[in-house]
Amino acid sequence: MSTSDRDLGMRRRIPRRDFVNGVAIGITGAYAAARLPSLAAMQAATADYPPARVGLRGNYPAAVQAFGPMMNGTYREFPSSQADTGEQYDLVVVGAGISGLAAAHFWRRALGNAQRILVLDNHDDFGGHAKRNEFTYQGRTFIGYGGTQSIATPYPYSYTAKRLVEELGIQVERNAEFQNREAFTRLNLGPSMFFDKEHFGEDKLVAGNGRIPWPEFLARVPLPERARRDLIRLYGKNPDYLAEKTTDEKSALLARISWEEFLLKHAKVSPEAVLFFRGQGGRNNKRVDTTPALEAARRGSVGFNGLGLTFEAEAFRESSYTFHFPDGNASVARLLVSRLVPAAFGGRALAMDGIVQAPLDYARLDAAGAPVRMRLSSTVVRVQHDGATEHATGVRIAYLRDGKVHAVRAANVVLACYNAIIPALMPELPQAQKDALAYAAKVPMMYNNVLIRNWKPFAQLGVQSISSPCMLHTGASLDAASTIGGYRAAATPDEPIVIHMTSNPNKPGLPRREQNRAGAEQLLKTTFEEFEREIRGHLARALSGGGFDPAADIVGLTVNRWPYGYAYTYDTIGDPDMPPEERPHVVGRRRFGQVAIANSDAGAAAFTNQAIDEAHRAVEELFVKNGLA
Numbered sequence: 001m002s003t004s005d006r007d008l009g010m011r012r013r014i015p016r017r018d019f020v021n022g023v024a025i026g027i028t029g030a031y032a033a034a035r036l037p038s039l040a041a042m043q044a045a046t047a048d049y050p051p052a053r054v055g056l057r058g059n060y061p062a063a064v065q066a067f068g069p070m071m072n073g074t075y076r077e078f079p080s081s082q083a084d085t086g087e088q089y090d091l092v093v094v095g096a097g098i099s100g101l102a103a104a105h106f107w108r109r110a111l112g113n114a115q116r117i118l119v120l121d122n123h124d125d126f127g128g129h130a131k132r133n134e135f136t137y138q139g140r141t142f143i144g145y146g147g148t149q150s151i152a153t154p155y156p157y158s159y160t161a162k163r164l165v166e167e168l169g170i171q172v173e174r175n176a177e178f179q180n181r182e183a184f185t186r187l188n189l190g191p192s193m194f195f196d197k198e199h200f201g202e203d204k205l206v207a208g209n210g211r212i213p214w215p216e217f218l219a220r221v222p223l224p225e226r227a228r229r230d231l232i233r234l235y236g237k238n239p240d241y242l243a244e245k246t247t248d249e250k251s252a253l254l255a256r257i258s259w260e261e262f263l264l265k266h267a268k269v270s271p272e273a274v275l276f277f278r279g280q281g282g283r284n285n286k287r288v289d290t291t292p293a294l295e296a297a298r299r300g301s302v303g304f305n306g307l308g309l310t311f312e313a314e315a316f317r318e319s320s321y322t323f324h325f326p327d328g329n330a331s332v333a334r335l336l337v338s339r340l341v342p343a344a345f346g347g348r349a350l351a352m353d354g355i356v357q358a359p360l361d362y363a364r365l366d367a368a369g370a371p372v373r374m375r376l377s378s379t380v381v382r383v384q385h386d387g388a389t390e391h392a393t394g395v396r397i398a399y400l401r402d403g404k405v406h407a408v409r410a411a412n413v414v415l416a417c418y419n420a421i422i423p424a425l426m427p428e429l430p431q432a433q434k435d436a437l438a439y440a441a442k443v444p445m446m447y448n449n450v451l452i453r454n455w456k457p458f459a460q461l462g463v464q465s466i467s468s469p470c471m472l473h474t475g476a477s478l479d480a481a482s483t484i485g486g487y488r489a490a491a492t493p494d495e496p497i498v499i500h501m502t503s504n505p506n507k508p509g510l511p512r513r514e515q516n517r518a519g520a521e522q523l524l525k526t527t528f529e530e531f532e533r534e535i536r537g538h539l540a541r542a543l544s545g546g547g548f549d550p551a552a553d554i555v556g557l558t559v560n561r562w563p564y565g566y567a568y569t570y571d572t573i574g575d576p577d578m579p580p581e582e583r584p585h586v587v588g589r590r591r592f593g594q595v596a597i598a599n600s601d602a603g604a605a606a607f608t609n610q611a612i613d614e615a616h617r618a619v620e621e622l623f624v625k626n627g628l629a
């Protein structure tokens, strides 16, 4: 082991070693000797409790390894009848994300609890992107979110989505106490930026962005003088860089170019100054180079305030953290499951407070005889009608589990899985629909959780969050977990806390969809060890001034990689302007016989309300087809 690896603590015994790259390994040799006090309990717990599994999670390798062969046509022929389990359902749902769970819920609500439903998912836990991470350290449990974080203000959730949120007993308007946010305020912790030596010539953490006057902040940033002057200009009152154009011409131009192009060509800032914005952009993880300038202007990004454009306030305040659970929307998924398979939660009807710490028996999710069964670690590889599509008597569904193919039958199917995989599931779809489904490129992301034994280095530096414009993880922040349902957030810097690190791998210079594909590829081929080294090194460099010691301070690490992340949304630079009904996601989601298509992909919008709305639409389509609506 190199000295630098030793300094980073790469061989430190943390529980993650038992699930390296998502695969359980035994505890042997040196690892077994140097155990944390809580490890034995942790190991016993993780064997049948997926949220406590650490290491490489999210779309972990075993969950997605069948996707390649599926796309290459391995399952074109429906697997042999020997695979048949003999099970028959009223509805099979493919995908146990919020959309799939909501579809099962809507189905039962309309047709009654006697309906037999099977939900299949390729992961060992349900929730899709809405995933719970847990750490146990020194006898205390720490909860984090491995994906979907928040139910933003319910507005503009549709009536359907709002009603479901209400039905689950979630009061979004209730302000949970963010105990450690208060602690952050009391200690005067705020945002900071980390400038890495590879791009800025030296490693430097500068606190105070957005809190102190920009000229004061920028005076401490390691940038050439010209770039510093450019940034001071951008953060002040800008001249009208498009003075020769009318308002309509300005908007039309800004819709076609990126924020970066606007900054370079029109605001005439230096490329070094643009590096400052590398990690920033618009909705859905768009960056400075992929965010249409018009969208950047509408969001209030710098450079546009001299153009004389006025925008209506956006109704949807993205990042509105009115309320979220400590495990993010995993609690929404858990609430849905507590209604679909109550036995797994001890038969209790749970609501907002009760769900956070409610024990869940995963072994009961797939109980024979239960009206709703949830079968995890089951990758659906083929879906085929029995007979002619529109007059079929039913649908056969084949899935891979433990390396073997199994098949079930259903009268109806909702595909709430990634829409791009659907052509591999149903090669008999019309070609135009398959092309439409293949159009989008999901946004690759990581939401990584690092448990540290205390946050004194943050307190010493006066820092709560760090944005690193040119590093793999552009965001790192102390997690303001909510204090709810008896779960207590960390309140003093002596306590352990979760650092939440975000990443959106991409490849600047390529069109956005290609950047997404390149980023996904990068996530799929990077090992847990490489991610770990990167994370430890990043925190060590950024927090060195506060005495952070990665080898001693990091006591837990879960990497949630999402090569199949956010649903793709269109933008005015990379996507053709076309009538709404001809958009690829609309053509792609058409019902096919007894099979309807849900998932947020089907709404071309990466939010929980969309996942719910698409589930509702898919279920309704089947009701119409079956003459029930």
Ligand SMILES: Cc1cc2nc3c(=O)[nH]c(=O)nc-3n(C[C@H](O)[C@H](O)[C@H](O)COP(=O)(O)OP(=O)(O)OC[C@H]3O[C@@H](n4cnc5c(N)ncnc54)[C@H](O)[C@@H]3O)c2cc1C
Pocket (backbone or CB within 6 Å): 094, 095, 096, 097, 098, 099, 100, 120, 121, 122, 123, 127, 128, 129, 130, 146, 147, 148, 149, 150, 151, 152, 378, 379, 380, 381, 416, 417, 418, 421, 445, 446, 447, 562, 564, 565, 566, 567, 598, 599, 600, 601, 606, 607, 608, 609, 611
């Ligand atoms: C890191 C991250 C953070 C996010 N944060 C937020 C947020 O704060 N607020 C918000 O509103 N939205 C957020 N989102 C968006 C999120 O995608 C939606 O809110 C919502 O959870 C999507 O639900 P879904 O059911 O449509 O898709 P998914 O959650 O992707 O669920 C689909 C499920 O289908 C499974 N599946 C796919 N193929 C197969 C197959 N062949 N066989 C079996 N199963 C299959 C998938 O593995 C997955 O479990 C976030 C997304 C990510 C990735």
